[in-house]
Amino acid sequence: MAILIKGGRVIDPARNLDGRQDILIEGEKITTLAANLEAPAGARVIDAGGMIVTPGLIDMHVHLREPGYEQKETIASGTRAAAAGGFTAVACMANTNPVADSASVIYFIKEKARQEGVVRVYPVGALSKGLEGKEIAEIGDLAAAGAVAISDDGRPVMNALVMRHALEYAKMFNLPVISHCEDEALANDGLMHEGLVATILGLRGIPAAAEEVMVARDLILAELTGGRLHLAHVSTAGSVRLLKEARARGVRVTAEATPHHLCLTDMLVESYDTSTKVNPPLRPAGDVAAVAAALAAGDIDVIASDHAPHADEDKDVEYDYAPFGMVGLETAVPLVVTELILPGKLTWQQAIKSWTANPARILNIPGGSLVPGGVADVTIIDPDMEKEVDVNEFYSRGHNSPLQGRKLKGWPVLTIVGGRVVMENGKIIEE
The missing domain is CATH 3.20.20.140 (Metal-dependent hydrolases)
Structure with a gap:
């Protein structure tokens, strides 16, 4: 399934890019970065307004x-x-x-x-x-x-x-x-x-x-x-x-x-x-x-x-x-x-x-940039999301964090690996 990420603030330091862009992902690759892209038929559209979109x-x-x-x-x-x-x-x-x-x-x-x-x-x-x-x-x-x-x-x-x-x-x-x-x-x-x-x-x-x-x-x-x-x-x-x-x-x-x-x-x-x-x-x-x-x-x-x-x-x-x-x-x-x-x-x-x-x-590994034709690895961060750290909700088996109960702001809300959404709103998406 194609994925269109719309309206986010795209920050890609490798390309000196910082601005509002849409990103089209088809298969395992990024195909297009541009403003106001139209979604292909059957594509999932992700509204990234107010979000930080990064490699x-x-x-x-x-x-x-x-x-x-x-x-x-x-x-x-x-x-x-x-x-x-x-x-x-x-x-x-x-x-x-x-x-x-x-x-x-x-x-x-x-x-x-x-x-x-x-x-x-x-x-x-x-x-x-x-x-x-x-x-x-x-x-x-x-x-x-x-x-x-x-x-x-x-x-x-x-x-x-x-x-x-x-x-x-x-x-x-x-x-x-x-x-x-x-x-x-x-x-x-x-x-x-x-x-x-x-x-x-x-x-x-x-x-x-x-x-x-x-x-x-x-x-x-x-x-x-x-x-x-x-x-x-x-x-x-x-x-x-x-x-x-x-x-x-x-x-x-x-x-x-x-x-x-x-x-x-x-x-x-x-x-x-x-x-x-x-x-x-x-x-x-x-x-x-x-x-x-x-x-x-x-x-x-x-x-x-x-x-x-x-x-x-x-x-x-x-x-x-x-x-x-x-x-x-x-x-x-x-x-x-x-x-x-x-x-x-x-x-x-x-x-x-x-x-x-x-x-x-x-x-010397793939990734690190949102380049058309490159691997579709993308992270979306909500800079305004604030919540308490709860080690009991960690996916890690380790709970050894001194941040338990502390309020932090700016949480990742979407993780895409090779064109597949693997995390959304803090929950792992299993195949």
């Missing part, structure tokens, strides 16, 4: 947990969470069981996504065998199987020589190396950001330097090798400064920030809610402002959720013993709209670029 949003950093940790999330549940959040594609990290360090696991994820997923799934292969940081994985095999990047995310690569080799080998296949920047010795089994709040709460702190030392090291290695480095979940003002300096020198580096590091501070930990326990930790307001300013300036390229679901029983423990991570797919857009776009810290164009054109470019 399908891409989240380049999620944890789908399958294979091995299906009690936390599955490819089926995680992709439905993505669609509910307005995302048409996700890149999933390699810390599964077995680890995605072989072609067979990459093939499994892709096939499982084909059978049970509702959005596009792009696997990220492991940087090192078993995520042990000792020997690089078979990067060529991972690339041939369909991995779009390599990363040991969740664990830092402490051995600088291993990281150097990974950057060199990944360069041969034009794959980005996604770095989890953390010095384990400096982190010292900390639980939250090292600072005033940690002192008041009596919780072991993780200093900003634990991130910044590794950011500096990996930028130096990227400059040495000419490899493509992507910094995951940048969270400190010091990391931003190092990133800017490296960009000025021409280092091949891109970076992402999460909605929670862009919008939330370590003050939330005062509740001892284990959903606030993330790695890197929530930072003070100064760091949050610096990261948001770097995103607005284009020094940080991407907003990525780092969606990290856990079973309820895993998080329902003392703060010391809870695993790191919070869910983010279903709240990413309204959190950014509420905390960054509406207050004027970020424009719609900047936010959408960080969810579309930039991740598509970094991962």
Whole structure:
């Protein structure tokens, strides 16, 4: 069935497009963008008046947990969470069981996504065998199987020589190396950001330097090798400064920030809610402002959720013993709209670029633009819709969100993947 999206504000940063347009979708492709299009016979007409219409949003950093940790999330549940959040594609990290360090696991994820997923799934292969940081994985095999990047995310690569080799080998296949920047010795089994709040709460702190030392090291290695480095979940003002300096020198580096590091501070930990326990930790307001300013300036390229679901029983423990991570797919857009776009810290164009054109470019995947003849992946956002976050309504198996009960504005209301509506008004549309 053809679909005509009428009267929306179409924002496509890849084409420098921001204005009222109609979009005609036929089959799996976009066929026409123009004003005042007429609907073909039998087409579904979607009134997008007052709505923001964008290329399908891409989240380049999620944890789908399958294979091995299906009690936390599955490819089926995680992709439905993505669609509910307005995302048409996700890149999933390699810390599964077995680890995605072989072609067979990459093939499994892709096939499982084909059978049970509702959005596009792009696997990220492991940087090192078993995520042990000792020997690089078979990067060529991972690339041939369909991995779009390599990363040991969740664990830092402490051995600088291993990281150097990974950057060199990944360069041969034009794959980005996604770095989890953390010095384990400096982190010292900390639980939250090292600072005033940690002192008041009596919780072991993780200093900003634990991130910044590794950011500096990996930028130096990227400059040495000419490899493509992507910094995951940048969270400190010091990391931003190092990133800017490296960009000025021409280092091949891109970076992402999460909605929670862009919008939330370590003050939330005062509740001892284990959903606030993330790695890197929530930072003070100064760091949050610096990261948001770097995103607005284009020094940080991407907003990525780092969606990290856990079973309820895993998080329902003392703060010391809870695993790191919070869910983010279903709240990413309204959190950014509420905390960054509406207050004027970020424009719609900047936010959408960080969810579309930039991740598509970094991962070299389809989408990211509403171009005639291109894939019909489209997201529609109602900028005026306001509702409370209810984790019990999440499609994700993980409920570990500190946003429970919070009113947010600017929710996705329609997700189209390959010309098929997969989410409408918050409900997944099953075939």
